[in-house]
Amino acid sequence: MAVEVRVTANMQKLLKGQKSVPAEGPTVRDVLDDVEKRYPGFKEMVMTDGQLHRFVNVYLNDEDVRFLEQLDTNLKDGDVLSVLPALAGGAGNHRPA
């Protein structure tokens, strides 16, 4: 399946500055593997031990894949996967420890 993978601005450096890339695969897991092949280091930001990080959500169109079949969720042509990490910012002044 040919899908589009979108990321937030703070992850675009992992995709050589692009906010979205085309990718292929029958499931979410396969698509993330496909992106990793061309952009090594991408998966580390999204997954650990074969599972999504708990601070990163992946949406298939407008649905969180955690409430579908997670990484095994099947895809169809034209689907959009959005990778969304938690953001802490309220634009205050404090540095994290």
Place this chain on the structure above:
Amino acid sequence: MSVLGAPAGRIGGDPMAVTVYIPTPFRKLAGNQTYLQADGDTVGEVLDGLGAKYPALRHMIYNEADEIPGHVNIYVNNQEIHTLQGKDTPVADGDELAVIPAIAGGATVLTPEQVDRYSRHIIMPQVGPSGQRKLMEAKVLVVGAGGLGGPVALYLALAGVGTIGIVDFDIVDLSNLQRQVLHQNADVGKPKAISARETLQAYNPDVNVVLHETPITSDNALEIIPQYDIVVNGADNFTTRYLVNDATYMSGKTLVDGSILLFDGQATVFVPGQGCYRCLFPAPPPPGMVPSCAEAGVLGALTGIMGSIQATETLKQILAIGEPLIGRLLLVDALAMDFRVVKLRRDPKCPLCGDEPTITELIDYEGFCGAPFPGGVHEVSA
């Protein structure tokens, strides 16, 4: 409004000539005039005359039963006619009448100044005088008087939200002024909470600004949050975000959440039982994995977009109007200027609001997030 003249005894047979003050919301119904001249021997006659001349105004001051509706008060020389003889109250040459939309049976009515100040709200049927009263009676806690908390508190204050609590222990830094609208050049070095209160009260002296000049922690969160109706999150770190989420849920309050980084913003509304921040993100990233605004930067104007969205959702909650951002997460990409909404569900496995909760009291958030609450030692960001 002023008293234009003392009541005089009736001398001839001509009706009395009086002046009628028309407040802003009704003005366009009366030829855009602030004061109208009218004749009559009683309040009822004066209003009948006005109604004949301005039919649209008549619809505002009389209901279908031809009575003055409860949300409109009529004043003769600053005295409400219910305390006089109602529509039969006699008027004399030079008297001044005022038509003021107010609340049925309420002990407090909107003053003419408030009717003017909030006229753009009051004129909308979704708000009206009763909605404006709800705003004036509401108590909202804003966590953080920074990039998000600034526009949130500002628009709540302008809207007349009666009590605004500000939690912030920080000091205004020059690097804040790229985005933080509550603080100005002369405020550098001043506590943000103090600066915030000065700004908000300069905009609207009606607003009661309550300061909590302390980091919000497990020790004080359940004392502070229950004092308010709604909590707005403008925190700048995960430790505070998880604490505020948990304490707001435990207090049974609504949390209007927002966060930003670089050119991205996220906003949603958490109502107890319909999902919480832990349903959205079950755990924080390890320290350093997702940078903060201090490390990575943020477009200043984006704080205005996201803060205004949080203020809008807060006002909608108070007014109980529209479709809130409950069960939906708004994603804003300022670079593409793309606004998208994704679904947000309550997770039945959520440790806080799920079917079998394991978090029933506040926990060690510094341990959970691997980062201390900010504020132990003040640091100035680069």
